[in-house]
Amino acid sequence: MQIHWYPGHMHKAQRKIREIIHQVDVMIEVLDARLPLASRNSLLEEIRGDKPCLMILNKTDLADASVTKKWLAWYNQQSGITAYATHTGERRRLQDIPQLCKDMVPRRGIPGKPVRALIAGIPNVGKSTLINALAGRKVANTGNEPAVTKNQQKVAAGKYFQLLDTPGIMQPSPGDVLAGYRLATSGAIRATAMEFEEVALFAVDYLLQRYSGALAKRYQVDEASDDASLVLAEIAQRRGCIRDGDIDLHKASEIVLNELRAGKLGRISLEEPNRQLPYRLLPPEEPTEPESDESA
Numbered sequence: 001m002q003i004h005w006y007p008g009h010m011h012k013a014q015r016k017i018r019e020i021i022h023q024v025d026v027m028i029e030v031l032d033a034r035l036p037l038a039s040r041n042s043l044l045e046e047i048r049g050d051k052p053c054l055m056i057l058n059k060t061d062l063a064d065a066s067v068t069k070k071w072l073a074w075y076n077q078q079s080g081i082t083a084y085a086t087h088t089g090e091r092r093r094l095q096d097i098p099q100l101c102k103d104m105v106p107r108r109g110i111p112g113k114p115v116r117a118l119i120a121g122i123p124n125v126g127k128s129t130l131i132n133a134l135a136g137r138k139v140a141n142t143g144n145e146p147a148v149t150k151n152q153q154k155v156a157a158g159k160y161f162q163l164l165d166t167p168g169i170m171q172p173s174p175g176d177v178l179a180g181y182r183l184a185t186s187g188a189i190r191a192t193a194m195e196f197e198e199v200a201l202f203a204v205d206y207l208l209q210r211y212s213g214a215l216a217k218r219y220q221v222d223e224a225s226d227d228a229s230l231v232l233a234e235i236a237q238r239r240g241c242i243r244d245g246d247i248d249l250h251k252a253s254e255i256v257l258n259e260l261r262a263g264k265l266g267r268i269s270l271e272e273p274n275r276q277l278p279y280r281l282l283p284p285e286e287p288t289e290p291e292s293d294e295s296a
């Protein structure tokens with residue numbers, strides 16, 4: 001699947017973060033707990049260098065709790081990173097964030113020396129919602145479409161804690177094809193930059209492999225099936241997605257993706273550490289020709 005990134009945005013955001021990084025004590029990188037690898041931007045790691053990072057796995061209300069636990073352990077064993085899983089509805093847990101940051105930079109967070117944290121991450125992971133929750137008021141716009149441009153802000157959150165919002169739009173790292181599908185499934189990619197049907201087929205195939213019970217329960221489809229196309233067509237029929245007498249797969253795809261994103265199929269994680277399920281509708285990779293050694 002071709003995802004249309006905007007290299008210009010990325011370049012600008014990157015440049016601006018490099019300009020302000022010296023004012024920052026801790027980077028708070030927000031990830032989507034359903035896909036904590038695909039929703040990461042590896043450039044942020046390079047830009048922060050030795051600065052400590054609080055990795056927030058957000059939207060845990062939508063993710064499979066047992067998988068989130070594995071991701072927490074996975075990130076916590078990485079140097080310079082403290083990982084914390086939460087969702088923005090958990091107001092009390094969010095209040096731990098300033099202290100977690102302070103623990104990483106004990107010389108800050110005292111009168112005259114607030115902890116200065118930069119909140120960064122790809123669009124739609126919940127950065128603005130988090131900033132508003134920490135600030136206790138609406139200072140950032142939240143949006144239902146990824147990649148909404150916002151201006152850089154500096155916000156006091158509590159007495160000794162200051163937040164800076166990512167200046168500009170950090171796109172996901174260009175990952176493999178499957179990472180692109182996972183991002184699209186989660187809602188991190190603009191509707192206009194993806195094919196609903198293609199993404200829904202990926203999602204149904206994944207669900208059949210990993211959460212077949214949840215899929216069967218929601219749509220009364222055959223959970224033993226291994227054919228995502230047939231299952232999507234069955235969902236279309238059950239939900240009355242018919243257009244001009246034909247099955248409307250686009251409509252069925254919208255239903256599946258919207259309901260999955262809204263958590264109506266239950267808590268679903270889209271990736272697990274060290275475990276990658278295949279996408280069974282992808283054509284098998286062409287064998288690569290061995291390089292000829294012309295100098296021989």
Ligand code: G4P
Nearest residue numbers: 058059087088089123124125126127128129142143144145
């Ligand atoms: P961003 O700044 O990183 O781009 O993300 P933003 O806060 O705008 O959040 C994107 C969407 O994700 C918003 O929903 C927001 O409400 C939702 N969201 C944020 N945190 C969580 C969370 O922990 N759990 C769940 N389930 N959703 C979360 P929206 O419907 O797109 O916009 P809105 O109508 O809520 O403003």
